[in-house]
Amino acid sequence: MRALVVLLLLVAACSAPRQVPPGQQAPSGRHDAESVSPADSRRPARPSAVIRLSAALVSPVDIVLRWDGRDPDAAGHVLEFATEPQGPYTVLAFLPPEEATYTHPDLIPGTTFHYRLRPYRGRASAPVDVTIAGGPRPEPAPGWSRPRTVPGAPRGTRPTGSGDAAPADLKATVTQADGVAFTWTDRARDEEGFLLENRPAGRTGFRVVAALDPDVNAFGLVTLPEERQASYRVRAIRYGTPSNVVRLTTGGD
Structure with missing residues (x-):
């Protein structure tokens, strides 16, 4: 997956994907969903009793994570890792609620990795269909791909979990x-x-x-070849209680 979002500079922790410092975006204009650090990633919380995370080494430098249980209100899960017990945590992936396994490959030998899984909740907007065809297209304005809040845009007033809090008027x-x-x-x-x-x-x-910050309502994406015809939607989210933390140390060289 091409780089998509912001992240703590932990390239040394794992060989893929390439990561970029916080507040910057990859040259592609896409943010790396595998490298987001959500806003509350350092917030202490008691482990969830709903989801149970486990991990196993399948080679000296490859870890497979599995989890049992499911938050019935979750729109998906975010899997995070850290190389220090107290974090900061870095996102490996946003996963649909039906997935229950993930492989973290090609890790640094002799390093302890800490993992946790968190649900996220919130309703998505109605989708819009996009087709990239030939012909003239407008030149984007300066800074068009930067996540931003449009000046003068109305602020939301509804709780994120309510049925009428989904983003509207996606264009x-x-x-x-x-x-x-x-x-x-x-x-x-x-x-x-x-x-x-x-x-x-x-x-x-x-x-x-x-993955974008709160209050953002404008963003630009450079598409991949397979995305020349695609549907898009945007979702306002809140994160749920994290699972238990599992720790594994990779083998030697």
Whole structure:
């Protein structure tokens, strides 16, 4: 997956994916969903009794994570790791609620990895369909891909978990260089962030392609070749109680 979001600079912790410092975005204009540090990643919490996480070494430098249980209200889960007991935690992946396993490969030998899983909740906007075809396209404005809040945009007033807190009026404008500029109306008052999701033509299910800060209502994405025809939606989210933390130390060289 091409780089999509911001992250703590922990490239040395694992060989993939490439990561970028907080507040910056990858040259592609996409944020790396595998490298997000959610806003409350350092918040202490008692482990969830609903989800039980386990981990096993399947080679000296490859760890497989599995979990049992499911939060019935979860829209998905975020899997995070750290190399220090107190964090900070870095996101490995946003996963759909039906998935229950993940492989963390090619790790640094002789290093202890700490893992946790958190549900996220919140309703998604209505999807919009995007087709990138030939012909003239508008040149994007400076800073078009930067996550931002449009000046004068109304602030959300509804609790994130309520049925009418999903983002509204999602619009997508195709620009030069196969870019897509998104705007939407934020209707949630207490979201901890937004997730931009897409479903390329011919695929089943939406996947997270960008994780954004609270109050953001504009963002630009440079598409991949398989995304020339795709559906997009945006979701306001709050994170749930994390699972237990599991720890494993990789083998030697």
